[in-house]
Amino acid sequence: MIRVTATTPEIEAQFRAVRRYLRSPKGRLFLILGAILGLGMVVTGRQAVGVTAIAVGTSILLDMGMWAIRRREFVAPSGAILTGLLIGAVLSPIEHWYVVMNAAAFAILSKHLIRTRWSNVLNPAACGLVLSGLVLGNAESWWGALPDAGLFGALEVLLLGLLIVQQINKFPLVLSFLGTYFALFTLATVFSDPAVATEVFRAPDVHAAIFFAMFMLDDPPTTPVRYADQLFFGALVAAVSYAVLLRFGTVYYLSAGLLVGNVWESWRRYFQRPASRSTETPLADAA
Amino acid sequence: MARDSRSRKVGPGLVALGSAAIVAVYATGYIRSEPTEAAVIAAATEAARQSLAQSPLVIPSQTAAPTQTSNPTATTTQTGTATARPAVPTATSSTSTGVQAATPTKAPTSAPTPAPTPVKTATPVPTQVVSNGTYRDGTYSGSGTSRHGGIDVTVVVNGGRIVSAEISRCSTRYPCSYIEELPGDVVANQKVTARYISGATDSSRAYSQAVSAALAKAV
Numbered sequence: 001m002i003r004v005t006a007t008t009p010e011i012e013a014q015f016r017a018v019r020r021y022l023r024s025p026k027g028r029l030f031l032i033l034g035a036i037l038g039l040g041m042v043v044t045g046r047q048a049v050g051v052t053a054i055a056v057g058t059s060i061l062l063d064m065g066m067w068a069i070r071r072r073e074f075v076a077p078s079g080a081i082l083t084g085l086l087i088g089a090v091l092s093p094i095e096h097w098y099v100v101m102n103a104a105a106f107a108i109l110s111k112h113l114i115r116t117r118w119s120n121v122l123n124p125a126a127c128g129l130v131l132s133g134l135v136l137g138n139a140e141s142w143w144g145a146l147p148d149a150g151l152f153g154a155l156e157v158l159l160l161g162l163l164i165v166q167q168i169n170k171f172p173l174v175l176s177f178l179g180t181y182f183a184l185f186t187l188a189t190v191f192s193d194p195a196v197a198t199e200v201f202r203a204p205d206v207h208a209a210i211f212f213a214m215f216m217l218d219d220p221p222t223t224p225v226r227y228a229d230q231l232f233f234g235a236l237v238a239a240v241s242y243a244v245l246l247r248f249g250t251v252y253y254l255s256a257g258l259l260v261g262n263v264w265e266s267w268r269r270y271f272q273r274p275a276s277r278s279t280e281t282p283l284a285d286a287a
Numbered sequence: 288m289a290r291d292s293r294s295r296k297v298g299p300g301l302v303a304l305g306s307a308a309i310v311a312v313y314a315t316g317y318i319r320s321e322p323t324e325a326a327v328i329a330a331a332t333e334a335a336r337q338s339l340a341q342s343p344l345v346i347p348s349q350t351a352a353p354t355q356t357s358n359p360t361a362t363t364t365q366t367g368t369a370t371a372r373p374a375v376p377t378a379t380s381s382t383s384t385g386v387q388a389a390t391p392t393k394a395p396t397s398a399p400t401p402a403p404t405p406v407k408t409a410t411p412v413p414t415q416v417v418s419n420g421t422y423r424d425g426t427y428s429g430s431g432t433s434r435h436g437g438i439d440v441t442v443v444v445n446g447g448r449i450v451s452a453e454i455s456r457c458s459t460r461y462p463c464s465y466i467e468e469l470p471g472d473v474v475a476n477q478k479v480t481a482r483y484i485s486g487a488t489d490s491s492r493a494y495s496q497a498v499s500a501a502l503a504k505a506v
Contacts (some may be wrong), residue, residue: 094465169296171296171297172297175305175306178309183312186316189319189320194322197316200316
């Protein structure tokens, strides 16, 4: 009885911290991704649980280890959980366990090793997927984008994603990306062989594009704040993704486009706006 | 501008306008690519229908050893890409295994074998060995396509039985490791199976097409 009374303030403090986290962009992203992936696991099957667990587990362990090395202290792996969820949502549920672990490891290592003084340069999940694709040739099914749920799945991802986009104020970025992306492929159907772009307008690719735009593209630490920069960033990512798909036909064309955008943004921060360097944004260590 | 972007958010009217524009562009692209998509589906459906139609319905393992062959070790390699619509008899019945979008008539699995199989002939065949199984012995290649890319297979028939149906070339966007169990299925079932791997449906379909095209040369 005495012990309960003594620990109540601590419990309340922890409860408040959890509530603060869940109200933050990271926390909201965690809740939304959890809801979407929960439905995705129901639709896709238990293999999706396995691939997600492997990705999240690897991300958490490696992230905690990297923080311990860098700061000699424990840092809650909230960003690593999001990274793991995103990688698990993209990789195929029947992917080999070591491929999933590699993708997660590449992601976390890129977050800790490729960074400026302020934040990581590359989107960790995108970096992990691209590097893993280059090294191991993994596939991406984007089951977390709910392609098997058809139109309902696309709408759910879209509507829940809008909650995040609205909170972090990235509407110009998302609209610019989706507009440019579909415009380029529509032009491809007009001026070249329509077969080039057929799959982009259908599941699972269209679901993937929406999921990507809502949850990966707008990662605050690696994307611009100003609306004009957001517009350019979204168009750049879309154009590079388009070019990568047409030139190389790789499954990770969206992530590759995002990495190019991240590099551009990092360069812009370095050389164009040296006076406005600030501390990390609310999602600084998010995926 | 930076301060404006941080403090103010895009109004719902602009968001709605932008979203409407994106939907319009998307719809245009979707409609423009619809004929191509329909053609791909039609080709896949036709290939699946033909693969079911020409699948051997008497499993060669039920027959005796290939004692009728004049030269069991001789094989013939048929190279080149097979056509998507192999000239196979269409009078045979299909198995009861379903295929997406395919509309074959379901029939009992104990239907007769394809007609043009000259089994149990004593006449020596100089280049191709004919056994008492459903297929002629040899090594056959076939190709299948999907909107994600193509797959080539090499099917080896020995003693009238399919002994392997390996993927010889994989140019799909997705790794062929996802369908690595399908060759085993073909060997185990001695026919093209209509089982599609979840998450690799198009690759599975392309593989089935390729094996069908190869086996069409073996009947």
